[in-house]
Amino acid sequence: MLKRRRLRWLLLAVLALFLVAYLIYQWLSPPPPVKGPPGGPSTSAPPRPNAQPADCPDVLALVIPGTWESKAGDDPHHPTANPKSLLLRVSSQLQNRFDDSRVDVYTVPYKAAFRNPTDLRDRQADYNDSRAQGFKRAADKVTKTHDHCPLTRYVFMGFSQGAVIAGDLASDIGNGRGPLDARDQDLVIGVGLIADGRRQVGDGAHYVAPSPPGVGAEVALGGFGSLVPGITMTGARDGGFGTLADRTYSICAPGDLICDSPTIADPLKAIGSLANAANNPVHAMYATKRYWKSKNSQTATAWLLGWSTRLIKKVEPVPHT
Numbered sequence: 001m002l003k004r005r006r007l008r009w010l011l012l013a014v015l016a017l018f019l020v021a022y023l024i025y026q027w028l029s030p031p032p033p034v035k036g037p038p039g040g041p042s043t044s045a046p047p048r049p050n051a052q053p054a055d056c057p058d059v060l061a062l063v064i065p066g067t068w069e070s071k072a073g074d075d076p077h078h079p080t081a082n083p084k085s086l087l088l089r090v091s092s093q094l095q096n097r098f099d100d101s102r103v104d105v106y107t108v109p110y111k112a113a114f115r116n117p118t119d120l121r122d123r124q125a126d127y128n129d130s131r132a133q134g135f136k137r138a139a140d141k142v143t144k145t146h147d148h149c150p151l152t153r154y155v156f157m158g159f160s161q162g163a164v165i166a167g168d169l170a171s172d173i174g175n176g177r178g179p180l181d182a183r184d185q186d187l188v189i190g191v192g193l194i195a196d197g198r199r200q201v202g203d204g205a206h207y208v209a210p211s212p213p214g215v216g217a218e219v220a221l222g223g224f225g226s227l228v229p230g231i232t233m234t235g236a237r238d239g240g241f242g243t244l245a246d247r248t249y250s251i252c253a254p255g256d257l258i259c260d261s262p263t264i265a266d267p268l269k270a271i272g273s274l275a276n277a278a279n280n281p282v283h284a285m286y287a288t289k290r291y292w293k294s295k296n297s298q299t300a301t302a303w304l305l306g307w308s309t310r311l312i313k314k315v316e317p318v319p320h321t
Helices: 002-028 088-097 127-148 161-174 182-187 242-247 267-275 300-314
Strands: 059-064 103-107 153-159 188-194 248-251
Touching: 059 088, 059 127, 059 161, 059 300, 088 103, 088 300, 127 161, 153 161, 153 300, 161 188, 161 242, 161 248, 182 188, 182 242, 188 242, 188 300, 242 248, 248 300
Parallel strands: 059 103, 059 153, 153 188, 188 248
Antiparallel strands: none
């Protein structure tokens, strides 16, 4: 028994010596050679041009409707999928106030669906599929516009599912994940969200009063991930809105479960109620003052229209080639 213990200690001592020798070698080893001479070719992007093509607008107002307020084949400049779409009260007025050459008001067409997992008769596209399509189309529009119009500014606006998409797009840009490069983050002049399902007070964005204490449904259920197929609760946004936090504004009415949810302990029970929350009276009334109004007594849509109008007016006309 004594011999086994001595042998064990001997082996441990040998291993310790090898480990110490290896660490000393690593510390004393010369650093790897630098590839290429200092001051070599720069990989930074070229400077912005002084002008852009004549068909480019000064501002792209990217509008993303909520659940059941759009369709994949809708006309982005004259949407008709849902004449009662909440954000039509904003987008149509922007089109009336500004010339097309000044502002391109683009309403992202996407499925805008939310299949209720508790209803086997519901054949809609599921939330994950709908949200993914909306995000891709919004990001592609920004990429395409920026490639052709490098000086165009951007205003993002979204409601409900559309607010999740617009907020995710802003988060990606503000945290350097694209579709705009880090040096072009300043081109996004404003992000306006109504009933954001990933809302989280304290992430640096502006929460327009009255602002309830709850979180977005996806944050409340974030710990349960994809417990229900087709409905992935993604939790809080990684990095929040990053550098765009100071120009992001969020509106949420107290009692709207989409953006003002308590912490959920029973996800299976909660999913059914959240699937129907888009139809609750609070969520459907942002064009009225019944559940939310600003300090100067504006509806949420009137506030968003006034805010976006002021931003656009501050943008100086862009020279054209």
